[in-house]
Amino acid sequence: MITMENVSKSYKVAKRNAGFGEAVKSLFHREYETIHALKNVSFTIGDGEMVGYIGPNGAGKSSTIKILSGILTPDGGTVLVDGRVPYKDRIRHVKEIGVVFGQRSQLWWDIPVIDSFELLKDIYSISPQSYKQNLEELTDLLDLKELLRSPTRQLSLGQRMRCELAASLLHDPKILFLDEPTIGLDAVSKLAVREFIRKRNKLHGTTVLLTTHDMQDIEALSDRIILIGKGEILMDGTLDDIKKGNETIDETVAELYRSFDV
Amino acid sequence: MKSGFTIRKYQSFFRLRFVMGLQYRAAALAGITTQFAWGFLAIMAFSAFYETDPAAFPMSFQDTVTYIWLQQAFLALFNTWMLENEIFDTISGGNIAYELCRPIRIYNMWIARSLANRFSRAVLRCLPILIVAFLVPAPYRMVLPPDVPTFLLFVLSAVLGTSVATAFCMIVYGLTFFTISPQGVRILFASLVDFLAGGIIPIPFMPDGVRRVMELLPFASMQNAPLRIFTGSLSAQETARMLGLQFFWLIALVLIGSSLCRVAERKACIQGG
Amino acid sequence: MKNPFSEKPIRSTKKTSALKLWMRYVGINVRCAMQYKMSFFMMVLGQFFVSFSVFLGIYFMFQRFHSVKGYSYNEVLLCYATILMEFSLAEMTARGFDSFSSMVRTGSFDQVLVRPRNEVLQVLGSKFELTRIGRMLQALLMFVYAIPRCGVDWNFAKAVTLLFMLIGGTALFSGIFMIYAAFCFFTLEGLEFMNVFTDGAKEHGKYPIDVYGKKMLLFGTFFVPYALVQYYPLCYVIGKSDNPLYIFLPLLAILFLIPSYLFWRFGVRRYCSSGS
Structure with missing residues (x-):
C-alpha cells in the first residue's frame, strides 16, 4: 500500500534572463525563485491497483515518482510504501520496487541486453532459480527471445522499452513505477507495452503507478486517475467520473486542464 | 548589401557565443583559479631551476616570469586543445545535416564560433590573472613591455596567434x-x-637544435611569438621574422582547413551525414 | 493459470559480495571498450602521449640544467613515474567519479539510487577506464629506466616504501576524485578548479614538492597530503633521509578517504533533498 499525506516539496532555481546586459548583470548578482513542485499532496493506492498519474509538464509528476522511489526527500508530510519510508532506508526500499524512466535507459549501450540483465541479477542478489524463472516468464510475455543477444544500441525504441520493462521486473517487485513508459513509441510497441503491464498486474497483483501524456494509456490501463497541476492534486477518480457523453478522452482531459487552469 | 548581410550572420553567432560565455561566471572564476595556480607552480619550478644554475637560463628570469603569466592569462586565446565538444557531436551524431541546410559555409560558421568562444573566455579571465601577476612580490612579478610600439606589435602578434x-x-x-x-x-x-x-616548456628552454626546428613550425606561431615579443627583448629582425612566419602559417592553415571542410561538406552531402 | 497472489519462490538470501559485483562491472566495461577497438587503441596511444610530452619536458629541461634543488634527472624520473602510476590507477578505477558530472546532468544518478546497492560501488562500477593503461605503460617505462639508474641502494624497506607510495597515492587521488564528484551535487559549473588538485598535481608532481618552496610543502603535508605519498617517502628512498617513519607516511594518506567520503555522503543527501 502506498500513502502520501500532505507531502510538499519546493526547489530554488536561478533565474536567467536573455540579453547581453542581463548576462553581464548576472555575473555579479543572481536572483533565485522558489518553485513549489508539490503542495500538500495526499493520496492512497491499494495493493494491486493500477493508477494513472496525469498532469501537464512541470506539474509535479516526476517529483512524486522520485519521492516514492526514494530518490528525493520531501520537505514535509508523510510517505509510506508498504510500511517503509522510502527516503529513510533507501536500499531496503528499492529492493521491493521497480522503476522505469521512459526517457532514460538502464541498459548498457554497447553490450547484449542479457549481459545487463546478468548484472542486475547480481545487483539485486536474485537467486539463480528465481532469476531463471522470472527471465523465462518475461521473455515469453514481452517476446524478448530475439532481442536478448543484441546490443542495446541496435534495438529500436519499442524493443528497448520492452527490455527496460523486463529489466525492472527481474527481481519481481510488488510495486512498479513507470515514468512515461510509452513516450516516443510506435503504435504496435505501445499496444505491446500496455498489454504487458495489464497482464503483469493481473498475474502478479503488481501495483502500478504510471505517468503519461498519452490518454490512450490511461484508457487501456487504469480505472483510476489522479490529476496533478501546479503541485496540487486536482482530481482523484475514475475515468467514468470525468467523461461526458461522446467526448474522446483527449478532449475530456484537455477540458479538465482548462477548467483547472493548469 | 549581400556581404553586409553575411557578416551580420557571423556577428550574431559571435554575440550568442559571447553571451553564453559570460553567463558561466563560476566557470570563469574556476578557470582563473586554475590558471593562476598553474602559473604559480610553473614559476616556482623555474625559480628552483634558476637557483640551481642561473647561467643555463636562455632568457632573463624576469622575461620567463612574464612569459608564463601571459601564457596563463591568455590561455583561452592561444591553446589548441580547447576544442568544442558540440562541434564534434555535430559531426559524429549526424546533426551536421542541419548545419548543411543553413545558407552558410560550415568553415566560416565554425571559425566565427570558435573565435567568439576564445574571446569571451579570454576577456573574463585575463584581467584578474594579469592584476594578480602585477601585484605579486618582485622576482615573480610580471613586467610591462618597454614601450608602446612593442606593445602594439604584441597585440598584432596576439591577434595572429x-x-x-x-x-x-x-x-x-x-x-x-x-x-x-x-x-x-x-x-x-x-x-x-x-x-x-x-x-609544457617554453620553446626558448628547448635545446638549440630542437628549438630552431620548433620555431619554424606553425605551433610556434600560436603563443610563442606574442609571448616573446611582449617583453621587448627580441631584436627587430627576430620580431619581423616571427610575425612573417605567423602570416605565412595563418594563410597556409586557412587554405588547408577550408578546402578540407569543402571536401567534408561534399562527403557529408553524399553520405547523408 | 497461476493464482495471482501465489507466493513467489523465496528470494535469494545471500547478498552478492561487493567485490564480485565490482568485478562484474569491470568485465562489462572492458567488453564495452572492446566494441570500439580502433577508438580504444587511439585513446591508449593518446594517453601515452599526454604523459610522454611531460616526460619530454623533463628530459629537455635536464639537458640544460642537470639537477634541480639537488635532485638528479633519474630521481625526478622516479618521482614522476610514481605520481603518474598512482594517478593512472586512481583514474582507471575511480573514473566514475571523475566523469560524475555527466551522470548528474543526464539524470543517470537516479538509476543508481533506485538500485539496492551502495552508491559508491555503483558509481565506481559505472566506468572503468581501461585506456589509462597507456599512461601506466609510460610510468612503467620510466620505472624500468630510473630504478636501476637513480643511485638508490635498493633493499626491502625501500621497495616496500615505493609500494606504499603507490597504494597511498592511488587512495589519495581516488579521494580527490570523490570530492570532485561530490561538488557536482552542488553545482555543475566551475568544477574546473578541481583540475588543480588532479591534473595539476599529476603534472606538477613530476618534481618533489619542496621544489615549489616551503609553503607548498606545508600545504602538501597538512591540507591535501600529496607530500605524504611523494616528498617524504621519496626522501627516504633516495637516501636524503633515513627516518624510518617516512616508510609508513604514505599509508597515512589513505585516511584522506574519510573526509572525502563524508563530503560525498553530504552531497548525496543534498541531492536527495534538492533533486537537481
Whole structure:
C-alpha cells in the first residue's frame, strides 16, 4: 500500500534572463525563485491497483515518482510504501520496487541486453532459480527471445522499452513505477507495452503507478486517475467520473486542464 | 548589401557565443583559479631551476616570469586543445545535416564560433590573472613591455596567434569527418601540439637544435611569438621574422582547413551525414 | 493459470559480495571498450602521449640544467613515474567519479539510487577506464629506466616504501576524485578548479614538492597530503633521509578517504533533498 499525506516539496532555481546586459548583470548578482513542485499532496493506492498519474509538464509528476522511489526527500508530510519510508532506508526500499524512466535507459549501450540483465541479477542478489524463472516468464510475455543477444544500441525504441520493462521486473517487485513508459513509441510497441503491464498486474497483483501524456494509456490501463497541476492534486477518480457523453478522452482531459487552469 | 548581410550572420553567432560565455561566471572564476595556480607552480619550478644554475637560463628570469603569466592569462586565446565538444557531436551524431541546410559555409560558421568562444573566455579571465601577476612580490612579478610600439606589435602578434590556433582547430574538426575516432584524434593532437607550441616548456628552454626546428613550425606561431615579443627583448629582425612566419602559417592553415571542410561538406552531402 | 497472489519462490538470501559485483562491472566495461577497438587503441596511444610530452619536458629541461634543488634527472624520473602510476590507477578505477558530472546532468544518478546497492560501488562500477593503461605503460617505462639508474641502494624497506607510495597515492587521488564528484551535487559549473588538485598535481608532481618552496610543502603535508605519498617517502628512498617513519607516511594518506567520503555522503543527501 502506498500513502502520501500532505507531502510538499519546493526547489530554488536561478533565474536567467536573455540579453547581453542581463548576462553581464548576472555575473555579479543572481536572483533565485522558489518553485513549489508539490503542495500538500495526499493520496492512497491499494495493493494491486493500477493508477494513472496525469498532469501537464512541470506539474509535479516526476517529483512524486522520485519521492516514492526514494530518490528525493520531501520537505514535509508523510510517505509510506508498504510500511517503509522510502527516503529513510533507501536500499531496503528499492529492493521491493521497480522503476522505469521512459526517457532514460538502464541498459548498457554497447553490450547484449542479457549481459545487463546478468548484472542486475547480481545487483539485486536474485537467486539463480528465481532469476531463471522470472527471465523465462518475461521473455515469453514481452517476446524478448530475439532481442536478448543484441546490443542495446541496435534495438529500436519499442524493443528497448520492452527490455527496460523486463529489466525492472527481474527481481519481481510488488510495486512498479513507470515514468512515461510509452513516450516516443510506435503504435504496435505501445499496444505491446500496455498489454504487458495489464497482464503483469493481473498475474502478479503488481501495483502500478504510471505517468503519461498519452490518454490512450490511461484508457487501456487504469480505472483510476489522479490529476496533478501546479503541485496540487486536482482530481482523484475514475475515468467514468470525468467523461461526458461522446467526448474522446483527449478532449475530456484537455477540458479538465482548462477548467483547472493548469 | 549581400556581404553586409553575411557578416551580420557571423556577428550574431559571435554575440550568442559571447553571451553564453559570460553567463558561466563560476566557470570563469574556476578557470582563473586554475590558471593562476598553474602559473604559480610553473614559476616556482623555474625559480628552483634558476637557483640551481642561473647561467643555463636562455632568457632573463624576469622575461620567463612574464612569459608564463601571459601564457596563463591568455590561455583561452592561444591553446589548441580547447576544442568544442558540440562541434564534434555535430559531426559524429549526424546533426551536421542541419548545419548543411543553413545558407552558410560550415568553415566560416565554425571559425566565427570558435573565435567568439576564445574571446569571451579570454576577456573574463585575463584581467584578474594579469592584476594578480602585477601585484605579486618582485622576482615573480610580471613586467610591462618597454614601450608602446612593442606593445602594439604584441597585440598584432596576439591577434595572429589566436587566428593561427583557431585555423589549426578547424583542421582538426575537418579531419574528424574522415575518422571513426574523433576522441582519439583529438587527444593525440592535443598533447603533441601543446608540447610543440611551448605549452609544457617554453620553446626558448628547448635545446638549440630542437628549438630552431620548433620555431619554424606553425605551433610556434600560436603563443610563442606574442609571448616573446611582449617583453621587448627580441631584436627587430627576430620580431619581423616571427610575425612573417605567423602570416605565412595563418594563410597556409586557412587554405588547408577550408578546402578540407569543402571536401567534408561534399562527403557529408553524399553520405547523408 | 497461476493464482495471482501465489507466493513467489523465496528470494535469494545471500547478498552478492561487493567485490564480485565490482568485478562484474569491470568485465562489462572492458567488453564495452572492446566494441570500439580502433577508438580504444587511439585513446591508449593518446594517453601515452599526454604523459610522454611531460616526460619530454623533463628530459629537455635536464639537458640544460642537470639537477634541480639537488635532485638528479633519474630521481625526478622516479618521482614522476610514481605520481603518474598512482594517478593512472586512481583514474582507471575511480573514473566514475571523475566523469560524475555527466551522470548528474543526464539524470543517470537516479538509476543508481533506485538500485539496492551502495552508491559508491555503483558509481565506481559505472566506468572503468581501461585506456589509462597507456599512461601506466609510460610510468612503467620510466620505472624500468630510473630504478636501476637513480643511485638508490635498493633493499626491502625501500621497495616496500615505493609500494606504499603507490597504494597511498592511488587512495589519495581516488579521494580527490570523490570530492570532485561530490561538488557536482552542488553545482555543475566551475568544477574546473578541481583540475588543480588532479591534473595539476599529476603534472606538477613530476618534481618533489619542496621544489615549489616551503609553503607548498606545508600545504602538501597538512591540507591535501600529496607530500605524504611523494616528498617524504621519496626522501627516504633516495637516501636524503633515513627516518624510518617516512616508510609508513604514505599509508597515512589513505585516511584522506574519510573526509572525502563524508563530503560525498553530504552531497548525496543534498541531492536527495534538492533533486537537481
